[in-house]
Amino acid sequence: MALINPKKREVQVKIVYYGPGRGGKTTNLEYINRKFKKRILNEMVTVKTYGDRTLFFDFLPFDIGEIKGHSIKIQLYTVPGQVKYNATRRLVLRGVDGIVFVADSMDLRREMNIRSLENLKANLESFNKNLFNIPLVMQYNKRDLADEGIPILSVETLEKDLNSSIKAPYFSASAIRGDNVAVTMKKIIALTVSSLRKKLE
Amino acid sequence: MEFTVDFNKEQIESIEDILQKELIDLGVQSVILMDLAGNVIVNLDSGEADHDVFSLAALAAGNYGAVSAMANIIGEQEFSLLFHKGEEESIHFSKVADDLLLLTIFNKNVSLGFLRLKVAEAVKRIKTVI
Numbered sequence: 007m008a009l010i011n012p013k014k015r016e017v018q019v020k021i022v023y024y025g026p027g028r029g030g031k032t033t034n035l036e037y038i039n040r041k042f043k044k045r046i047l048n049e050m051v052t053v054k055t056y057g058d059r060t061l062f063f064d065f066l067p068f069d070i071g072e073i074k075g076h077s078i079k080i081q082l083y084t085v086p087g088q089v090k091y092n093a094t095r096r097l098v099l100r101g102v103d104g105i106v107f108v109a110d111s112m113d114l115r116r117e118m119n120i121r122s123l124e125n126l127k128a129n130l131e132s133f134n135k136n137l138f139n140i141p142l143v144m145q146y147n148k149r150d151l152a153d154e155g156i157p158i159l160s161v162e163t164l165e166k167d168l169n170s171s172i173k174a175p176y177f178s179a180s181a182i183r184g185d186n187v188a189v190t191m192k193k194i195i196a197l198t199v200s201s202l203r204k205k206l207e
Numbered sequence: 208m209e210f211t212v213d214f215n216k217e218q219i220e221s222i223e224d225i226l227q228k229e230l231i232d233l234g235v236q237s238v239i240l241m242d243l244a245g246n247v248i249v250n251l252d253s254g255e256a257d258h259d260v261f262s263l264a265a266l267a268a269g270n271y272g273a274v275s276a277m278a279n280i281i282g283e284q285e286f287s288l289l290f291h292k293g294e295e296e297s298i299h300f301s302k303v304a305d306d307l308l309l310l311t312i313f314n315k316n317v318s319l320g321f322l323r324l325k326v327a328e329a330v331k332r333i334k335t336v337i
């Protein structure tokens with residue numbers, strides 16, 4: 007639910023990074039925060055536990071300039087991925103305009119990815135939204151682990167498990183190295199904002 | 208894409224006017240009218256404050272949502288007073304409509320009782336323009 011302020015000519019768009027615990031959602035935002043420092047006016051906000059796990063969310067506001075005379079403020083959020091935090095995860099999803107699903111490429115995390123996507127579907131439905139018609143980008147993260155000899159899922163397997171019916175745009179990435187982090191973000195912003203243009207005519 | 212509470216320019220101006228007269232002119236530092244997704248709809252301040260309103264709104268939405276969920280668990284519809292008191296500054300939350308929240312930041316020169324009265328008045332008036 008993007009918010010348009012016709013007086014300030016400003017639009018706020020909410021993009022949420024979703025996915026299983028330890029998949030790399032926070033790492034995506036941390037990289038964006040470093041890489042695009044100049045466009046980020048405020049500090050990144052994180053609500054985390056001792057062990058660095060996201061407890062509630064991370065929040066990063068990001069200006070992308072103007073569309074049709076309106077300044078566009080992108081608000082990036084991550085959810086806590088751990089299964090037990092579903093109540094807070096749902097709160098963060100409220101009013102979402104676009105989603106990046108960060109899947110963990112590690113072999114061992116195959117089930118967790120699938121369960122997290124099912125959880126996303128259920129949570130969206132509780133807000134009368136549908137996984138199949140909300141702007142969505144898939145990110146297959148931690149591809150770098152292959153270089154260390156750690157078994158990872160092939161992109162074909164991830165595609166089959168997660169994206170065979172949604173058919174969202176997808177990227178292989180390494181959030182820790184920054185590979186395809188910006189590309190993923192640009193893609194979700196483009197998808198989300200394209201539906202805005204008509205409204206701003 | 209869906210849009211949340213879509214206000215027009217006139218509505219926003221009326222709301223700003225109400226918040227200015229009912230709250231800012233009486234010594235409140237800053238007010239944020241926001242939705243529960245964390246979007247800022249109107250933000251006014253007395254000029255002394257320089258808060259990061261977008262982060263405040265994101266945290267307030269999460270905080271309000273968490274407190275409401277706690278209320279439900281113990282069988283309450285909602286808690287009527289949501290207020291965080293600091294040494295110098297305090298924050299007061301007030302629900303305006305289903306998806307709308309009014310956040311008021313004030314210092315120790317303003318009493319809580321007086322503030323609540325004024326917030327209630329402002330909320331009543333805002334409801335007539337939305």
Ligand SMILES: Nc1nc2c(ncn2[C@@H]2O[C@H](COP(=O)(O)OP(=O)(O)OP(=O)(O)O)[C@@H](O)[C@H]2O)c(=O)[nH]1
Binds near residue numbers: 029088
């Ligand atoms: N090798 C490798 N490690 C990564 C990558 N991305 C994240 N990590 C590591 O994985 C761990 C978890 O990353 P986070 O970004 O905190 O994961 P998260 O998805 O935010 O986890 P929750 O907050 O619990 O939901 C950290 O130790 C990261 O350094 C990656 O691309 N490659």
Ligand SMILES: [Mg+2]
Binds near residue numbers: 031033084085087
């Ligand atoms: Mg995290």
